[in-house]
Amino acid sequence: xxxxxxxxxxxxxxxxxxxxxxxxxxxxxxxxxxxxxxxxNPQVSGSYWTLGVGAFTALLAVxxxxxxxVFAAARSALATKRWRRLALFAVPPLSLILWIGxxxxxxxxTPGDFVSKPLLLRLVVGGVFVGGFGLATIASAxxxxxxxxxxxxxxxxxxxxxxxALITTLAMVVMVGATFVWGLATRAADPQLFTxxxxxxASNTTVSWILILALMAIATTVAIIALIWGSRDxxxxxxxxxxxxxxxx
Numbered sequence: 001x002x003x004x005x006x007x008x009x010x011x012x013x014x015x016x017x018x019x020x021x022x023x024x025x026x027x028x029x030x031x032x033x034x035x036x037x038x039x040x041n042p043q044v045s046g047s048y049w050t051l052g053v054g055a056f057t058a059l060l061a062v063x064x065x066x067x068x069x070v071f072a073a074a075r076s077a078l079a080t081k082r083w084r085r086l087a088l089f090a091v092p093p094l095s096l097i098l099w100i101g102x103x104x105x106x107x108x109x110t111p112g113d114f115v116s117k118p119l120l121l122r123l124v125v126g127g128v129f130v131g132g133f134g135l136a137t138i139a140s141a142x143x144x145x146x147x148x149x150x151x152x153x154x155x156x157x158x159x160x161x162x163x164x165a166l167i168t169t170l171a172m173v174v175m176v177g178a179t180f181v182w183g184l185a186t187r188a189a190d191p192q193l194f195t196x197x198x199x200x201x202a203s204n205t206t207v208s209w210i211l212i213l214a215l216m217a218i219a220t221t222v223a224i225i226a227l228i229w230g231s232r233d234x235x236x237x238x239x240x241x242x243x244x245x246x247x248x249x
Contacts, residue, residue, distance in 0.1 A: 008069075010144045011107035011165040011224065012062050016141050017219035018172045020053050020134065021212045024200055025179060028208055031198050033190065043185035049179035065161035070144060073151035085150055091143035095136035102132050140243030161229075169227055172220040179216055183196045183209045200216070 029038065029048070037044045070089075077086040106128045187194045187206075199208025 002157070003147055003230055004162075007152075007226045008065070008158055008161045008165055009148060010226035011168055012066055013141050013145060014219040014223040014226070015058055015062055015168050015172060016137055017222075018058070018175055018216050019055060019217040020137060021174060021219065022051065022179075024130075024208075024215075025051070025182075025212050028198070028200055028205075028212075033193050033198060034186070037186060037189055037193075041185065044182060044189060047178045047182035047185055051175050051182065054171045054174035054178060058168045058175070061164040061167040062169065065157075065164035069148050069153060069157055069161065072153045072157055073148045076151045076153065077147070086200045087148050088143040088147040092140035095139050099132045099136040103129050165223075166227060169220070169223040172216070172223055176213070176216050176220050177207075179213050183213065 031033065038048055039045070074086065074089055076082075077089075081196055106125050183194075194205045194209070199205040199210075
């Protein structure tokens, strides 16, 4: 049971990491050169929209399994008057508010064209924006994970979550493949674009793509390992139950 809980939570947390990488790629393609390729190059647009389909599919799977788990954990905390556990559910909205506030303050202090700013200033602003988002995401995922792990939730919820967790992982594999193909297609269509500073925070495009792909691949690998680890335990439990039944007979 504990392993089943852990597997589910690891997969869904890994999905958050993959989504962060996908959001970074989405931010990068806002540049005009990338937008033009998306409009006129079928390989680039096809791989990019495949990435979107994979992300959306994974999101639906996470919501399908995650919402009942979170609701059950919150209901349990209310019923047993575990106020500290219930307070954990306030971490995501508070983290979002703090991140938006910090980002708005940083932008207001650095008006004008961001790309033309000195590199050090871009790194500071980007560190606040990207780092703040990362910290908010980690804090939110950790808080919800702790709340779910510490709650006496029925095993049925976690057994039901196995299929959505598998779908999420498969969708993440699609996201990694689509991101890889997108990079190759974009580089083939416009080689110069990958040598310029059109990446995140006006950094090198190739470096940004590799970092995004690496983060997405690491998150997907973690999800795959968690699924394999959890399935072995489940298979062992099934075998033990079958052996016990034969012994009793």
